[in-house]
Amino acid sequence: MKQLIGPCALAVGFSSLCFVGITSVPSVLCATFALYVSGVVPENNYFPDVWFRSNIFSGVYQLYCSHLFGYKYLRPKLHARQPFPHSDYRHGVRCLSGIHKSTSPFPSEFATNSEFYQRGGGLVDLRSLGEEGYDGVTIVPVPIFTDNYAYFILSFSTKRCAVVDPADPVLVLYMLKVIRHLTKLDFILTDILTTHKHWDHAGGNQELLQQAQNRESDDSELMDAALKVYGSDIDKPHACTDYIKGGDVLSVAGGGVAVSVVASPGHTAGSVLFLVGDALKEKDASQRLALFTGDCIFCGGCGAMFEVRSLDEVIQSSELFLGQKLQIHPSNKQLVSSNNVLVYVGHEYTERLLRELINLQKGEEDKGTDGVETGNQKYRKELRIAMGLTRQLRSTFMQDDIMNAVPLESGVESLWSLPACTVPSTLAIERKTNPLLTLKRSAFEQANTDRFSTNKLQGIIYTSNERDIVE
Structure with a gap:
């Protein structure tokens, strides 16, 4: 009533x-x-x-996701291509395996954010990897649109590569040319990995596929004519050649890279994570993993729950990141430390999200008993640490003259000076700072009413003081 x-x-x-x-x-x-x-x-x-x-939002959302109207009319308007990257990708380059020198493209006095630059074995310069004959797997961020990220997964052993969510083919292929120039290796794109169906992630699939198949295209030499496009069999992202599901293990980049597909419904019903490792290194070799989350989680946040069906789905997603499943190497099944699982997210939202979290957590400090620090006190402290590092990164600018060597035909200046990207995070860091992963189970239950509301749930995720940090 x-x-x-x-x-x-x-x-x-x-x-x-x-x-x-x-x-x-x-x-x-x-x-x-x-x-x-x-x-x-x-x-x-x-x-x-x-x-x-x-109401109308449901209809508009369905229209946005449609392959006919959404792709043709809404995608170009809502996700307009930018003439140059929004952030400096060089800060986010990391190696997953193999022996390499920890080198930097920046002056030694410039990299003051030591914790960030030590993540994942340390920052590396693509030039040095080519010069020293590196034979492992490397991740290179590609900043596109106003805040999205695509990512290259390079196998130096096979000279092949895969790319995650290449929604802007122009900048993505330009960055592949940059990579080839810096490493002096002619990497060939063989695979596209699509985290979900939204156009700022899947909107470049068809264009890249058409260019790969058209051998008269100017950029066809950059891609394998048999380019594969992977996406969820639930979401069915645009222009997929191969549908996948949670539990699948893929071999990409000419067999040099192993990929575990992990289902993570919520943002969309068919959203997936890609857990990536070097497929060619021995089990006892030191390795790291890269986790590509799309819009499931961000650094310090989580994606809008457009298609979540129940509270259990959200709890399962949280438990997924807190368990060991995302620490198991996809090919050799070795358990990797959470500090060595590099988290590469779909958007550059880090500074804004952390600022909002800190503001939402302000107020009367909760007091622990017998001087013991409470979960919420630990959470606030970790947020402040993360925010300090993030502000330092986003205020860091270093000129990049790569366009003098590899021109980008967009009429932009040949010298870039962009804020540093904040990826990668790590699984260990997100377990201490992410509002979804630090929320106590009892707080989730507050949304478990007769009438499940995603708006109420997201409010609880971001504002609740019931926190527990898993070390």
Whole structure:
């Protein structure tokens, strides 16, 4: 009965307006319909569920995801291509395996953020990897649009590579040319890994596939004619050649890279994570893993839960990151330390998310008993540490003159000076700072009501003081 209060109040109010002659019945019906489809009424317990689940946002979302209208008309408007990267990719280059020198493309006094630059075995210069004959696997971020990331996975053993979420083919192929120039190795793109169906992640698949198959294309030499495009069999991202599901293990980049596919529904029903390792190194060799999360989690946050179906799905996603599944090498099954699982996310949201979390956690400090630090106190401390490192990175600018050697035909200046990227994070860091991964199970249960609300759940995830850090 409570859910009928809202509709009854509207009916009484509009009927009164009709009764006194202020408006007409057709106008009332139009106004009611407008309120319904617009979704402007905040989600509450005084209207039936259908009022919120069938409004215009649901229809617009379906339209956005459509391969016909969404791809052709909405994608170019909502995800306009930029003439140059939004961040300096060089700060995020890391090696997953093999022996290499920890080298930097920057002056030694420049890399002041020591913790970040030591992650994943240390920052490396692509030039040095080519010069020293490195034979492992390397990750290279590709900043696209205003805040998205694509990623190259390079196998130096096979001279082949895969790319994750290459939604802007122009910048992605340009970065492949940069990589080839710096390493002096002619890497060939053989595989595309798509985390989910949204156009800022899957919108470049068809264009790259067409260029690869058209051997007269200017960039066809950069790609294998048999280019494969992987995506979830649930999401069915645009232009996929091979559908995958959670539990699959892929061999990409000419067999040099092993990939575990991990289902992570919520942001979309078919969202997947890609856990990547070197497929050619011996089990006893020192290795790291790269985890590509798409929009499942960010550094210090999680993606909007557009298609989450139940609270259990969200709890399972949280437990997934807290368990050992994301620490197991996809080919040799070796257990890797959480400090050596490098987290590469889909967007450069780190500074904004951490700032919001710190502001939301302000207030009266919770007091531990007998001087013992509480979970929430630890959480706040870790947030402040992460924010300090992030601010330092985002205020770091170093000129890059690569366009003098590898021109980008976009009319932009030949000298870039961009803020440092904040990827990679690590699984260990996210377990201490991410609001989804630090939330206690008891806090999740607050959203377990007769009427499950993703808005309420996301509010709890970001604002709750019930925190527990898994070391």
